[in-house]
Amino acid sequence: MLTVNEIFYSIQGESTFAGRPCVFVRLTACDLRCVWCDTPYAFSEGRKMEVGDVLDEVARFGCPLVEITGGEPLLQDDVYPLMERLLADGRTVLLETGGHVSLSRVPGAVVKIMDVKCPGSGESAENHWDNINRLTSRDQVKFVLRDRADYEFARETVGRFALDRRCAAVLFSPVHGELEPRQLAAWMLEDRLPARLQLQLHKYIWDASTRGV
Numbered sequence: 001m002l003t004v005n006e007i008f009y010s011i012q013g014e015s016t017f018a019g020r021p022c023v024f025v026r027l028t029a030c031d032l033r034c035v036w037c038d039t040p041y042a043f044s045e046g047r048k049m050e051v052g053d054v055l056d057e058v059a060r061f062g063c064p065l066v067e068i069t070g071g072e073p074l075l076q077d078d079v080y081p082l083m084e085r086l087l088a089d090g091r092t093v094l095l096e097t098g099g100h101v102s103l104s105r106v107p108g109a110v111v112k113i114m115d116v117k118c119p120g121s122g123e124s125a126e127n128h129w130d131n132i133n134r135l136t137s138r139d140q141v142k143f144v145l146r147d148r149a150d151y152e153f154a155r156e157t158v159g160r161f162a163l164d165r166r167c168a169a170v171l172f173s174p175v176h177g178e179l180e181p182r183q184l185a186a187w188m189l190e191d192r193l194p195a196r197l198q199l200q201l202h203k204y205i206w207d208a209s210t211r212g213v
């Protein structure tokens, strides 16, 4: 059984899959409280669903790309059979995770998009650093940045773990409405950073507060 906040079909707004049609399965609950979190409604709102019912609802959209997100999706045990069965159905499965829960049980074929929490999130003490050793060349690491201090933390972390050589992409995403993309771009260009500036596409296509997109 899973507690599901929402299942919807939209344009993928993040990662190297940005721009592609995608089905999103947003699971309920998170044990972090990032100050810039844009999905607090997923902390507690949700309905109970069997894994099979989630699969049926996903299948209705006829889309080969599916993202499991939250909240923190790895807090629910049945997320593992859900990912296995989506893969068995032939779908490409993306997992958006906050990076504080072990990735050890995530199926190898899942594309992990893992946050490293910066100081400005208020949750950087919760980073589960061992997870970096579980990332492969199919996976992606995301830093959400509020300010220069976050940028310097992220830059140092990329260098320390050689994340650009370990993963498919290192994503630097400014907090919408707080850090100007132009400012972040200038810093990245100045440092010749092996990272990708990421804007949350869905917040430009639709209003930043629109749910279910």
Ligand code: SF4
Residues within 6 Å of the ligand: 030, 031, 032, 033, 034, 036, 037, 038, 039, 040, 070, 071, 072, 098
């Ligand atoms: S980990 Fe994700 S869902 Fe949880 S508080 Fe942080 S941004 Fe929100």
